[in-house]
Amino acid sequence: MTAATPDTVRPVRRHGGLRAAARVRVLARIEGRRLLARPTVLAGAGLSLLTMVTLTRTTAPVLNRDDTTASAALLVLAAATLLATNAAALRSRRRATDELLASMPTPPRVRTLASLCSVAGVVALAGLLGGAFLLWRLAADPVTAPDPFELLTGPALVALGGCLGVALARWAPSVTVAPVVVVGLAALEFSVNLLIGGSEYGGRVKWLAPFVGQHGVARELLIRPTGWHLAYLVALVAVLGCVALLRHPATRPTIATAGAAVLVLLLAGGAQLRPLDPAQDPNALAAELTAAAAQDCEQRDDVTYCALPGYEPWVDRWAATVEPVLARLPERARPRPLTVRQDFLGTRLESLADHGGPGTAAEPTHSEVRPGLWRGRNAGEGAYQFGLALGVAALAVGLSPDGALSPADALPGQVGEGLQACTPAGQARSVVALWLAGQTSERSAEYLRNEVERQGGTTAPATGTPAPEIYFARPAAHPIGALNFGGWEAAVAVQLLRQAPDHIAGLVDRHWDTLSDPATTTDEALALLGADYPAPGRPPADVRGPGSTEAGSSGTDWRLVACP
Amino acid sequence: MNEPTVEINGLGRRFGRLRALDDVSFSLDDGITGLLGPNGAGKTTMLRCLATVETPDTGRLRILRRDPGRVSERTEIRRRLGYLPQEPGFYPNFTAYDFLDYLAVLKELVDDGQRRREVRRVLDAVDLGDRAMTKIRKLSGGMRRRLALAQALLADPQLLILDEPTTGLDPGQRLRFRDLVSRLGEDRTVLLSTHQTEDVAALCERVIVMDRGRVLFDGPPRGLAETARGSVWLAEQRPAGGGVTWRNADGRYRTIGDPPAGAELADPTIEDGYLLLVGDAALADVA
Ligand SMILES: Nc1ncnc2c1ncn2[C@@H]1O[C@H](COP(=O)(O)OP(=O)(O)O)[C@@H](O)[C@H]1O
């Protein structure tokens, strides 16, 4: 045997260079592909998409809300990515290849860096999902504009999950840690987004959580530091990446990056925590945006339509629902002047701490129907059209919002103040209003039929009243927000919808004065309109006609009175 | 001055009070060397030191003319090293190809085309070419052993360290393994551990016998057999006394040690030499 001299050592093939960067690139590509093929990630992506669609399927696109919805849905993919990168980064440990890998010329640092970079593939997938969702929404007559920072938040959350998974694998190398962390983060997100309510949701500390939703508050009234929050998330991603790398001997670029990332984290984290400027009082803002002068109003025939900025395309939709109601009304019964004015009813307002709670928008006037910030679509379209039409019809039959919902003295045997709601149950005019609303479109009629079938004969649990009530979606909180319609009248309206609309409209025209009189009962309406009384029975006598009935003593603090 | 591929001088490694390696010295050059010893002899610890995944406590170690104690030189050693651990882990969800592809990147084969050719080459070398796209979880135990061997061949290493490479191979595979390793040994240094003397007899130009962390023999296999000359006996009846005795295929009793009554001297084999050297430990192994 002859010993080789150093000179005769066969040169090792240095295929394309030994630079760590090249290895990181190739490994990241391999890991990235594997990550995208993992069942966890695929399931997370599918669930995210499903969540986006489920949350928005029945409402029309409102892009300044859909952007946040997309990010919320991507939380599922972020959690899946956390679990998947954690499992991948723990692979050598789980499968006992650490010894073999230790004999390779590539240090573990390179593998960690590659694991971090491999997240890019899933981040791109998140971007694709969000983009596809946005395109889908754009194709369906969207209103308002999305916030680009808000749109990038979803992919940033996925990057965060991925890097957290790698960092956990390096510092807490056990397969049980990541699921526990996911549960913990889910609990955090749950409390930040679903538990915080009332005056608390104005608190800024919540912005330290990865994702902060809109709390059902109109985007227009929220001061969301989306840019700072995105910077905060990106910095957090970088910090976590450095934390993972610092498990290995530190390099200068890692330390420099970590320093810069922490700086940005503090800066952006601090910026988003800044208290709100009192000048940005959302209550004042709401009043300002709903003021007639601020809105771009459009006159069509006798009706004025006023949309909030960005929602103008909805005017056509409102008109398509309002006009069929007016068309069936006797000329003299049409509410004049009638204004359809969009406002923030139905969404809470973010209040400043010293306001102590959600505020209210400007008081509506009697001849206004006030649709809110959502519009029904697909399965939700009938409910929306019916609700909006019912608002117009209620005004026409004289169901004033006055007294619909007002503070009442404490009920007997109860402490504190109660609320008083009014019900047109038992009144002939509610049959007319429900028929008018139902006949505006086939979807509207279908909605009413379905609700009667679904709710018919039930006793409303909220009021404990013996009168069977029926509840409808309320896209127009004013004037029907607190009106409790009767199930019997709804059933009669369904019966009337089966007959020729011109025939019913003729009867309504002929008997208008009687039918619109609050004193006329449902029984009398049946005779006038030629309808049978629907099964299974009559409404209790004590809710017919003016006068008050007190809700049962079933532990509720509602007082139900007949509408004046 | 010519320096051998591996130079070990007074190497020691303790685990607590246990001396896994105790003053081990030898050097290696091109060719195949077998490391023979019973379980717990310290073979794996020795090979781990050579694979740079274990650090000795004492002694001098030079691998491929470099000092594994220094980071930059250690990396240079690893670039030229192929290591098959005694219990190599596998990624069950990877295909055979993907597993090797992944390890090839860690061996610095970053060019896609070259890496593809290299992975194909080592797969063919171990007869797994047609199983490239099979998930490892679906490979048999023997196939996995061959896959593990294949990864050690990536990037054409100059020093091959194989820890019990023939465990789990059936006779046919063992034959092919011998063919492959003997060809590899023609122009590089191969050190393989085994506790099977047939491997040594069939493959190795040199054998190092270890027990309890110490080197007991270092020389050609024939020399190991010769150490037993004059101590191996054949008898018609089972002898009464001590020593190692077993019944041969021809029905005669083979004894190593003191001559039993009426026995005749036999030609020693490598196994005889090994058993005579390691005695009780080997007995425990045989049993
Ligand atoms: N990491 C370790 N910690 C403690 N004891 C060890 C460790 N590795 C090996 N040993 C001990 O060192 C001795 C030699 O082990 P090993 O080198 O694996 O022997 P062989 O490979 O010859 O069977 C054994 O007694 C074993 O238990």
Ligand SMILES: [Mg+2]
């Ligand atoms: Mg061993």
